[in-house]
Amino acid sequence: MDHGWIDLHTHTTASDGSLTPTQLVEAAISIGLEAVAVTDHDTADGVEEALDAGARLGIRLVTGIEISAQLEGGTLHLLGYEIDPLEEGFASGTTRLKQARIDRNPKIIRKLQDLGIPIKLEQVEAKASGGLVGRPHIAETLLELGAVTTVQEAFDKYLASDSSAYEHKFRYEPAAAFQLILGAGGIPVMAHPYQTNREGEELRRLVADLKELGLEGIEVHYSHHTPAQTVFYRKLADEFDLVQTGGTDFHGSRKKEIQLGWGKGDLRVPVELLEALDRRVARLSAI
Ligand code: AMP
Ligand code: ZN
Ligand code: FE
Ligand code: FE
Numbered sequence: 001m002d003h004g005w006i007d008l009h010t011h012t013t014a015s016d017g018s019l020t021p022t023q024l025v026e027a028a029i030s031i032g033l034e035a036v037a038v039t040d041h042d043t044a045d046g047v048e049e050a051l052d053a054g055a056r057l058g059i060r061l062v063t064g065i066e067i068s069a070q071l072e073g074g075t076l077h078l079l080g081y082e083i084d085p086l087e088e089g090f091a092s093g094t095t096r097l098k099q100a101r102i103d104r105n106p107k108i109i110r111k112l113q114d115l116g117i118p119i120k121l122e123q124v125e126a127k128a129s130g131g132l133v134g135r136p137h138i139a140e141t142l143l144e145l146g147a148v149t150t151v152q153e154a155f156d157k158y159l160a161s162d163s164s165a166y167e168h169k170f171r172y173e174p175a176a177a178f179q180l181i182l183g184a185g186g187i188p189v190m191a192h193p194y195q196t197n198r199e200g201e202e203l204r205r206l207v208a209d210l211k212e213l214g215l216e217g218i219e220v221h222y223s224h225h226t227p228a229q230t231v232f233y234r235k236l237a238d239e240f241d242l243v244q245t246g247g248t249d250f251h252g253s254r255k256k257e258i259q260l261g262w263g264k265g266d267l268r269v270p271v272e273l274l275e276a277l278d279r280r281v282a283r284l285s286a287i
Contacts, residue, residue, distance in 0.1 A: 004034035004271035007261045008062060009079065009191065009219065009247025011254075012038055014046030016134040018252030021050035024260075029059050031261050034271045037062035037081060037247065042097040043132050044085035062274065065094070066191060069177040074197030076174065079189040079219065079245065080181030082281050090184035093172070098132060100170035105133050111165035112138075112158060117147045135159045136254055178214040187280055189217035189245050192224065193233055204236060211240050216280055221246025221273075223263035243280050244273055 011017030012024050019027060021038060028036035036059065038050045047063045054061030063083050069076045083090060109121045119141055127137040139154035148154040158165040172180070181188040190196075190210065198206050207215065220233045221244075237244045246269035250260045257264060 005261060006033055006035040006037075006269050006271050006274050007247050007250065008035075008037040008064070008081070008245050008269060008274070008277075009039050009066070009222070010036060010250040010260065011040050011066075011252075012046040012050070012131075013129045014038075014043050014131045015040035016128075016131075016136040016251060016254055018254050020129075021046040022053040024250075024252075025050055025053035025057055025059060025061065027260050029057055033059065033261050035060035035062055035274050036260075037064040039064040039066040039079050039081075039247070041066050041132065041134060042068060042101070043094055044083060044090075045131065047083075047085045060274075062277075064186075065181070067097070067177045067180065068171050069174045070171040071174070071196060075195040077191035077195065078174070078177050078181065079191045079217075080184070080186040081189060081217075081245070081277060083181060083184040083186035085184070087184040090180050093176075093180040096170070097172075101132055101134070104167050104169040105138075107167040108135075108138060108159070108165050111167065112142070112147075115158075115164060117142065117145065119145060119147070136251070140254070174210060175213050178210075182214050182284075185281075185285065187216045187243070187277060187284070188214055189219060189243070190215060191219045192222050192249070193218060193236075194225070194229055199232075203232075204239075207236050207240055207242075211242070215240075215242065216284070217243035217245050217277070219246060220244040221267060221269050223248045223258050223267055243276050245269075245277065246273055 012021045038046050040046050044065045050061050065080045067078045069078055112119050124137050124141045139151045142148045142154040178188050218233050218237050248258050248263040
């Protein structure tokens with residue numbers, strides 16, 4: 001059978017990707033993908049343009065978002081697929097997240113200035129091309145200023161959660177993040193589970209707790225997953241009746257090691273996963 005491939009985890013200029021939504025759609029078509037999802041950090045601002053481009057150029061565009069939720073001791077990113085970005089609660093909930101970034105960014109810049117680095121907020125904002133400003137934009141500016149020699153060094157020295165210029169940003173508790181996604185008719189999926197810093201039984205317990213809150217899927221295929229992680233996440237999906245999703249976390253030139261559709265070179269996400277996701281959407285909306 002001819003196989004179709006998809007990518008359900010990508011970022012655009014609406015957050016910290018380097019391609020505009022239209023360019024992302026064009027790139028997906030040029031490598032022969034059957035579908036692509038736009039999953040920007042904390043915003044669906046790129047979705048409308050991507051939907052237009054998908055319809056015009058002929059590829060299935062899956063609407064999405066990647067929400068950072070509060071989790072003790074690790075990172076919890078919730079992907080929300082097939083959301084309606086215009087739904088009122090979702091729109092106001094994501095506006096609050098945008099405001100949280102607008103509040104945080106000057107504080108990080110101030111800390112960097114206090115550390116003797118001549119960085120300006122305007123320089124950072126210029127990198128974001130009108131989209132939400134994230135730490136990768138700040139890291140890139142630090143690189144340009146010669147304050148660091150790599151983006152990773154910028155995170156390690158200044159921007160990571162235990163580093164000198166870190167500033168906390170408001171995050172929704174998991175229950176509220178699930179409500180945002182479910183309220184917009186979407187499917188909440190746990191992204192890159194290893195980033196929760198939990199594995200084995202501890203991760204299993206977290207998944208069980210999140211299932212109670214409305215978790216419907218788990219990202220099984222991902223650029224940085226080991227074969228053993230993929231196997232374990234698939235087992236969790238079976239045990240908790242979750243859909244399996246997959247994507248690269250493509251950020252364009254901002255994460256050069258990751259290619260759209262291919263991850264680090266060997267990732268392939270079969271279109272059957274999207275068919276299962278569609279069935280789950282239909283099942284939820286029938287309730
Ligand atoms: P933000 O939206 O400001 O929270 O930034 C999120 C982005 O920063 C994501 O694309 C992450 O991959 C990247 N990021 C977060 N922490 C680190 C880290 N310690 N090292 C490298 N990149 C990171
Ligand atoms: Zn990112
Ligand atoms: Fe993420
Ligand atoms: Fe991501």
